Amino acid sequence: MADIHVEEFYKDVAIALVQLYGAFPRRINLFVEDIAGPDDPDEFGLHSRRHMACFGTLLWLEEEGLIRYVDTIRQEALDQAVLTRNAFVRLSAPAPASLAPASRQGYDQREEALPPSVQKDLSTHIHLIRTALKSGHSGHISQIVQGTFFADDNH
Structure with missing residues (x-):
């Protein structure tokens, strides 16, 4: 059995790819809460481990050449995200x-x-x-x- 964070990673990847494929070729804002669920930042405004893991997954997708985006919206979303050609062709x-x-x-x-x-x-x-x-x-x-x-x- 895989570690729970790895299973969450795969689920986050799947949800993000489905959202982007459904909008392709339009650019969309990809919100972490739409993928990982609602987050309740602590008294210092820091996000939960789960929220940050999902945000990290989205950044990883870009680093691996599966998505592109213009900017991040704090640690809440990717601004104007879209699948790369390689990701679209593979999916x-x-x-x-x-x-x-x-x-x-x-x-x-x-x-x-x-x-x-x-x-x-x-x-x-x-x-x-x-x-x-x-x-x-x-x-x-x-x-x-x-x-x-x-x-x-x-x-």
Whole structure:
């Protein structure tokens, strides 16, 4: 079992990527509270460990070349954030079938009857991330985010 802060990291990454993908190519303000939940700063105005971990995750996404932003809004948000080309292409790409065994448990012949374009959309990394977030299972979220980051670049 992973450390709780690592599982929170994967969940924060997934939520941020889904928000940015949903707005792409528009730039948006990416608020920490929309990802990690409400924060109650202490009497000195310092944010909680959880809030700061999420903020650190957003900064890490930029350092790793997955997002861009114009500036930070204190430690509350990223101003005018957008996915990079590489992140957009990766999230839009079909994921390997081995990445989503849990999401395929409900697979039936009705999916085969769907138009090819819909079948393709259901196999993308972003769809798998959204499905994992809906499941709420931290292990599944971690698996999908790891698979998205470390997937073969030829996919």
